[in-house]
Amino acid sequence: MLTEQINNKTQEVPLSIPVLGVTIGEDRWLIPMDAISEILPVPKITPVFLTHLWFLGIINVRGNIYGLCDLAHYLDKKTTRINAKTRVFLTDSHPGTGYAILAESVLGIRDLMEFTRQPDHEDERSVIADVYNDRQNRLWRKLNLPALVRLKSFLQASS
Template sequence: MSEYQLPLTKQISKKIQETSLATVPVLGITMSEDRWLIPMSNISEILPVPKITPVFLTQPWFLGVINVRGNIYGLCDLSHYLDNKSTHIGAKNRVFLTIPSRGASYAMLAGNVLGIRNLMEFVPQSGHEDKRPVVAGIYKDRQDRLWRLLNLPALVQLESFLQASS
C-alpha cells in the first residue's frame, strides 16, 4: 500500500465509524464461523453462485471469473482471503457484487446470507482487538454474538487484494 493509500484507508475507516451508520441497512453474512456486516451502500447486487471459470496462476482465494448479464467479475473467496479458510460452495452460498470503486466492481463469495438488518440493532464494542484494516468495528447482537463490520472500500484498496496473480 502506498504512503498515500494508508492514510486514506484510515480516514475512510474513521469516517465510516463517525458517520451515522446506525441508520444504514447492513447485510449479515457468514464467512467460516464468523459473522460479518456489510453496509448495503457498498453492495450493488446479491445473487446465487453462477458458473465460475477458473483462472490459472492466481492466488488460492481468487476463484476465477463469473459472467453476470454480460459483465465479467473476478470472484474472491473472502473467507479464504481474510482467514485462509476456503468456503465450500453449496446451495446456501451467495455472491455479492460491490458498488464500482475506481471504475472496477468486485464479486465476493459469502458463506451464507443472514439477511438485511439495521445497524441500530447491534451494540458497538469499543476497543475491539481485530486490527485488520478491513474491520471497521465489532458489534454484538441481542443474542450476545459478535459481528465484524466489513470496510469494503478499504478492502478493495489493499495491494494484496489487488494482486490476485500468484
Template sequence: MSTKKPQQTINQKRASTDNSQTSSAVLGVAVGEDRYLVPMTEVSEVITIPKLAHVPLTQPWFLGLANVRGNLYGITDLGVYLGKDSSPFNQKSRILLASPTDKLYGGFIVNSMLGIRSLSEFTPVKAVRKKLPQGAIKPYKDAEGRLWQELSLFVLIREEKFLQIARG
C-alpha cells in the same frame, strides 16, 4: 417564492433522513464461523454462484471470473482472503457483487446470508487486541451476545493485495 423555500427544506430533510436510514442498513453474512455486517450501499447485487471461468496461477482466494450481465467480476473467497481456512460452499452460499467505480468489479463468496439489518440493532464493542481483518470498520454485538464485524467491500476492492491476483 416563499412557498418554494419551505417545500425545498422539507424535501431536503426527507432526503437526509432517507440517506441516514439507508446508510445504517447492513447485510448480515456468515463466512465460516464468523459474522459480518456489510453496508447495503456497497452491495450492488446478491447472486447465486454461477459457473466460474478458472484463471491459472492466481492466489488461492481468487476463484475465477463470472460474467454478470456483460460485466466481468473477479470472484473472491472472502474467508480465504481474510486469512481463514476455506469453507465448503453450498446451496445457501451467495456472491456479493460490489462495484465502487465503473471499471472496478468484485464479487465475494459468503457461506450464507443472515438478512438485512439496521446498525441500530447492534451495540458497538471495543476492538479486541488481535489485529482486525482488512476492511474491518468496527466490531459489534447483537442482543444475543454474538460478535459481528462491520466490513467494507469497497476498502477490500481497493487494497493492493486484492488487485494483485497473480501468484508470486
C-alpha cells in the same frame, strides 16, 4: 442522529443504517447495503490460472465481468464450501473494477441500530471497520469494503 421538527419540537431521530448480515468462514459479518449492487446464487466460475487460491476466478453477470474472491480464504486461509446457501455479493463499483465476494450464507438485511458497537475490540485488520454484538451477544464484524479493494495484496490476485 438526525434532528426532526415534530409538532414545533425538535427531536433527535436515530438514523437507520441498513446492513447485510452474512457468514464468511466461521464469522458473522455486516456489509453496508450501499456498497452492494446485487446478491445472487453462485454462477458459473471461470478459473484464472496462476492466481492465489482465494481468487476463485471470474464470473459473468449479464455481460459484466467480476473477479470472485473467497474472502474467508483471503483472511483466514479457510476455504468456503459452495452449497445451496452460498451467495455472491457484487460490490457497487465503477465499470471495469467489479468485485464479487463469496458468502457462505446470507442472514438478512439488518439495521445497524440493532447492534452494540464494541470500541475496544482487538481485531486490527484494516478490512474491519468496527466490531459489534447483537442482542444475543454474538460477535459481528463490519466489513470495510473500500479498504479491502485498496489493499495491494487483494488487488494482486496473481500468485
